[in-house]
Amino acid sequence: MVQDKLLSEEAYRRGLDRVPFVAHETEKWNAKLLYLAHRSALMRTITLSDSAVQAYFTAHKKKYQTGEKKSPSFTNVKQAVSDDYYNALESLVLLREIDMLKQKYAVTINEEVLHTLSKNAASDPRAIETIFYKPGGTFPRVAFPTIDEAWSRVQ
Numbered sequence: 246m247v248q249d250k251l252l253s254e255e256a257y258r259r260g261l262d263r264v265p266f267v268a269h270e271t272e273k274w275n276a277k278l279l280y281l282a283h284r285s286a287l288m289r290t291i292t293l294s295d296s297a298v299q300a301y302f303t304a305h306k307k308k309y310q311t312g313e314k315k316s317p318s319f320t321n322v323k324q325a326v327s328d329d330y331y332n333a334l335e336s337l338v339l340l341r342e343i344d345m346l347k348q349k350y351a352v353t354i355n356e357e358v359l360h361t362l363s364k365n366a367a368s369d370p371r372a373i374e375t376i377f378y379k380p381g382g383t384f385p386r387v388a389f390p391t392i393d394e395a396w397s398r399v400q
Contacts, residue, residue, distance in 0.1 A: 287342060291334045293327060301330040 263265055302319050303308065309322045
């Protein structure tokens with residue numbers, strides 16, 4: 246962090262923050278941070294009660310059956326059910342937010358470009374995530390851009 250601060254100060258002294266590429270990258274980071282802050286606020290609205298998780302399990306029992314078609318007890322699959330229920334609520338919250346934003350702002354989708362991208366993109370949600378390690382240490386660095394894995398679960 247100290248090294249980052251010193252490098253940033255030197256870059257500002259040299260006026261590198263006004264280089265078009267750097268200004269563009271700064272805007273991407275600002276957008277990413279804004280998105281992460283808003284997404285985090287949305288995710289804090291999700292609450293899981295034991296009764297709601299139990300009801301989700303009851304409604305989706307077939308999903309948790311073992312190979313012998315026998316339903317497992319709730320206590321044996323509670324964590325998996327909780328994760329699935331949270332993911333379902335997460336998708337619902339994100340889709341509601343997208344719908345609200347679509348009503349507020351005009352949105353157009355270039356289907357031709359979207360399909361081109363879809364054909365070229367791997368289905369792996371971590372396909373472009375990269376982690377750099379500082380020499381002589383194990384301080385992880387995630388390179389921009391990273392993929393928000395929650396979007397791979399949105400239905």
